[in-house]
Amino acid sequence: MLVSTKWLNEYVNINGINPADLAEKITRSGIEVDSIIDRSHGMTNVVVGYVKECVKHPEADKLNICQVDVGEETTQIICGAPNIAQGQKVIVARPGAVLPGGMKIKKAKLRGEESNGMICSLQELGIEGKLVAKAYAEGIYVLPQDTIPGENALPLLGLDDTVLEFDLTPNRSDALSMLGVAYEVGAILSQGIALPKIDFTESAEKAEDKLKLRVDAPADNPMYVAKVVKNIKVAESPLWLQNYLMAAGVRPHNNVVDITNYVLMEYGQPLHAFDYDRLGTGEIVVRHAEEGEKITTLDDTERTLNSHNLVITNGKEPVAIAGVMGGANSEVHNGTTTVVIESAYFAPASVRQTSKEVGLRSDASTRFEKGVDPNRVQEAAERAAQLMAELAGGEVLSGSVIVDELDKTAERITISPDYINSRLGMKISMDDMLSILERLKIPTEAINGQLVIEAPTRRQDLRIKEDIIEEVARMYGYDEIPKTLPVSESTPGGLTPYQAKRRIVRQFLEGAGLYQAITYSLTSKEQSQAYALETAPVTELLMPMSEERSILRQSLIPHLLDATTYNVARRIDSVALYETGSVFLGEEEDGLPREVEHVAAVLTGKWVDHAWQGETKKVDFFVMKGIVEGMMERLGLLDGLAFEQAAIDGMHPGRTANIFLNGERIGLVGQIHPTEQKKRDLKETYVMELNLERILSVDTDELLYAPVPRFPSISRDIALVVDSGTSAGTLEAIIRKAGGKLLKDVKLFDLYEGNNVEEGKKSLAFSMTYFDPERTLTDEEVVKAHEKVLNALTNDADAQLRG
Amino acid sequence: MEQQLQQLKEEALTKIQDASTVKELNDVRVAYLGKKGPITDLLKGMGKLPAEERPKMGALVNVVREVVTESLEARMTLLEEEAINAQLAKEAIDVTLPGRPIQTGNHHPLTRVVEEIEDFFISMGYEIAEGPEVEKDYYNFEALNLPKGHPARDMQDSFYISEEVLLRTHTSPVQARTMEAKGGEAIKIICPGKVYRRDNDDATHSHQFTQIEGLVVGENIKMSDLKGTLDLFAKKMFGADREIRLRPSFFPFTEPSVEMDISCFKCGGDGCNVCKKTGWIEILGAGMVHPNVLQMAGYDPAAVTGFAFGMGPERIAMLKNGVEDIRHFYTNDVRFISQFHRSEA
C-alpha cells in the first residue's frame, strides 16, 4: 500500500510532521513502513511553459524548435517529442534543474540551434511509465490550459509529496484504504479525522426504474449495490485526482474509471463502472458461471470459467468476473453517457479462489479476498456517485438498486483491565485503556469495571480479547512492557540421551577429520533410492518445482557424492564430509512416511597429507571402516559390530561390506563403483551410511571400570598360511573361540601375498595376548592354551604354521 | 727413578692435553694408567727398591697417578661435553618447518548457530523437541490457527505430498504436537529443524532452510516474560550491550504478535550497512500463543497462557559471520565450511 502524505492530510492533520518521524511512529505502533519515497526527488527549476511557437528543426526531422514562455522570459527549447504542438502548456526543466535520473539540465546546442532547457515527460520527472496515462506514455505531458507559465510545476503535478510504502501484514486489511490509514494515524497522533462529506442532488428519475438486479448466488455475493448516473461526459480527470492515483500506484484512464479507483483507494471498497447502454439489457444478474463459459476481460484476454466462479451478467452473458476484473464488452469508453456503479460484498474465499484460478490479482481482488467493510459498501457507492456528479457532469438517479443479506453487526468483546494487565505483565489504568480505545475510534463503554467493546467492522482483525490486548499494548508502547522471566517450577532442561549421543557422533566424526555437510532432502527420481539401506516406496511431491527436487531421499550418500564432485571440480582433491539427516521411507498408515535419521560419510583423495616427512596416505576401505569402528567404540557398541562382504548396487563388488550390530543390518561401508566414480568425475571414493536412529537407541550398560592389571600378560605371535579366500575375520573368530578365557586380545599385525607364498595362498600374522587378572600365568598354561588355538586353526581353517 | 717418574708425568699430561677425542684420551688412559702401562710397571718394579724407599716412592707414584687421573678426568669431561655439543649441533632441526597436521573437521555453520541457541535455552531449563519434516496439514496449519482457505497460507507456499500431507513450512508443528502430547502440562521447549517452502533458490531464498522456535506454556505466562527471555537471549547471542525492541506484527498462531529487533552489533545503533542505516536489525518473530492454538491442543486458554518465538539460523549466521548468499549453506564447499573451524567461547 502506497500512502501519499499529501492525500492523507485531507483526512488527518499531519502538517509539520516530518515523514520519517511519522513513518517511525507508524512502524513502532503496528504497521511496518518499508520505505519513504520523496516524489520531488529534490527537483528544482521545473516550471510551467507555454509553447508559443513550434517549428521543425531544419537540420533534424524529429526535432522541433519551440519558443516557450516560461514566465519571466520566452526562451528557445528544442524538443523531440512526437506530441509537442504550438499552444500547449508543458513542463519545462530550466537550466540548472536536476532530474531524478541524475540528468543535469544545461544550455546546449542541438544541431546548431540553441536549447535553453528541456520539455519533460512524466517519466523524466520520476514517474513510472506504467502509471502514466496512455495519451502521454510516449511523449511529453501536456498540462491543463489554466496553468500559468513560470509557475512551479511540482505542486501542480502533486510531486511535492512524500509517499510511505506500507508492508501490511494479512490481518491489517483495514489499512488498504486511505481512510483506514487515517484512523491509524489519527490514533497514533491523538487526533480526530475528517471523513469525506457526501452530499449531492439526485434527479427525479429512480435508479430502480432504469435497472433490474438479481443475485442468484447470495452466499458468495450477500450484498450488491448499483447506482445509475446519466449524462456523463467522459474526459480526463482533474489533475489532483490523477496525481493522487499515480501516487497510489494507479494509472489514470478517464474520469469515470479514475473515480472508481479513487474511491477504492479512499474507502478500500472496490467499485466497478459499467456502460449502461453497452450492458444492453437494463439488467444485472449475479450468478455462478457455467462450466467453460468464456469472457474477455478488460486486458483483452479471453478467459474460460468454472462453475464456481462468480460472474456479473447482463442477464445473458458475463460482463465481469465478480471482484476480479470487468469485461471488455461493458467497459466505459469515451462515448459513454450512462454509467452503472457497482459496489458489492463478494465472499473472500470465492474471490480468492477465482483470482488464483484465472491468474489475476488486482487492487480489487486483494481487498475482497481479505473481506471489505460491510458498513462501507453502500457509502462507497454514494461517494462515487457524488464524484461523478462533481467531476464528470453526471446526473445521479435517485436511490440505489440493492440486494442485501449481509450481516453488518459489530463484534462485541467484553474484557477486564485486569485481564489485559495480567497477560501483558503491566499495570495500565482503565482510564488509559479507555483513552487508547477512544483514540482508535473503537466504541467502548466501561460497565462494572469491564470494557465493553463494539469492534468496528472496518477492523476485521478485532474478534477476541487478545486482539484488544494487542490494540492497548501497541498504542501504549511495547517499550513500556517490563522485562521479566517466567515464574514456574524450575525444570532442569537438557538434551535427551538420543540428542546427546547425536552430538557425540558429530564430535567424533569431526575429530576424525570430517566436515559436517547439510544437503537437500529433495532429490531426483534417479537418486531417490540409490544406496538406500531399506527398500520402501518413495515419497513424491505433488507439484515439484523441478525434476531435480521432486522426491524425498532414502539415502544420504547421493547428495554427499554430489557435494564431493562439486568440491573436486574446484580442485579440492581431498574431501571428507559427513551428514546426519533424515531419510524418508514409504507411506505409513497415517499418510506420513517413516523418517529415519541416518549418518553418512564420504572420503576421497588423501587421508594423511604430511608430504615433507614422507607421510601421505590415500583414503582406502580401512580408513572408512576405522571411522565406523571408532564411532561405535565411542558409543560403547563395538562388541556387537560385524562386517560382511556385500554386493550393493553402485558399490565396488569386492570392496563393500554390510555392517551388522548384534546381528541386525544397520549400514554399509565401501568404495563407490568405479563406473559410478567415473560418471561423477571422482577418483577412489569411499562412503558409509548407518541407521543412526537404530544405533543411538541401543541401551548400553553402565560403564564399570575393570581393575588395572596387577599381573603381567604374555604375548605369543603366530604366522599362518591360508587360502586367499579365508578372511581375517574368520581366523580371528577361530582364535578367539579356541583361546578361551585366558586369551585377552588378538591383533593382526601382518598380511602378505606374493613371493615366497604359494599361489592362491596368503600369509597372516597375529599377536595374541594371554592374561589372567587373578595371578601370573605359568608358561605351561600359556602353551596349553596356545596349542589349542593352533590346533583349531589347523583343523578349522586348514592353516599352516609358518617358520 | 724419581726423575723417571717426573718425566712420565709430564709426558702423560702433555698427551692428555693433546688428545682431541674421547677415543684418543682413552688410548692415553690405557697407555699410562692401564695394567700394562708404565705407572703400573713402576709400581711392579718397587719390589726391587730398598725397603725404606718403598713407602716414599709408593706415595710419589700414587701422587703422579692421581695427578694424571685427575687431568685425564677433567679432559674427559671436557671432550665428552664437546662431543655432545657436536652431536646436538648435528641434530638441530629447522623449527620453521610445518608441523604434522592434526586434521579435524568441524560443525556446519548452521549447526554451530543451532547448538549455541540450544545450549543457551537448555541453561534456562528448556528441553529440545523434534518432529517429522513431512507433516500433516493439520499440525502444520490447522492446529496453528490456519484453517484451510486462510489468507495467511499465501505467505508460505508449500510442497504438498498429498491433500493432507506436506513438507513442513515451519517448525511450529512440533509445538502443536508437543502440546497435544503433554496433555495440559507446562512446557518449555526449543524446536530446531529443517523446513521447506516453494521458493526458487537465490541469494536470499532457499527451498530448504532451518528454523528454531521456542515455546513456553504454563500458568501466568505474560508478555513481559517473553520480553525478558528474548532480552537475555539477545545479549547472550549478540553481545552484552545489545538492546532489544519489539514491534507489532502478525502471525496467525500468536496474538499479540511482535517482531524483535536488536540494536546493531556492528555500529552499536549509529547506522551502518548491516542495519541498513537504521541502527536496528530484525532477528525474530514472537508472540503470545493464540487461544485457538491452546484450545486445539487441549489446553484451557482461560487457565494457561504461553509465548512462542522463532528465528532462522541462516539469517543469524549470515549476520554474525557476514555471509552474503544463503546458497553457501547448501553447496557444502569445503572452503566455506572449513572457515567455521574456530571455537568461540
Ligand SMILES: [Zn+2]
Ligand atoms: Zn549498524
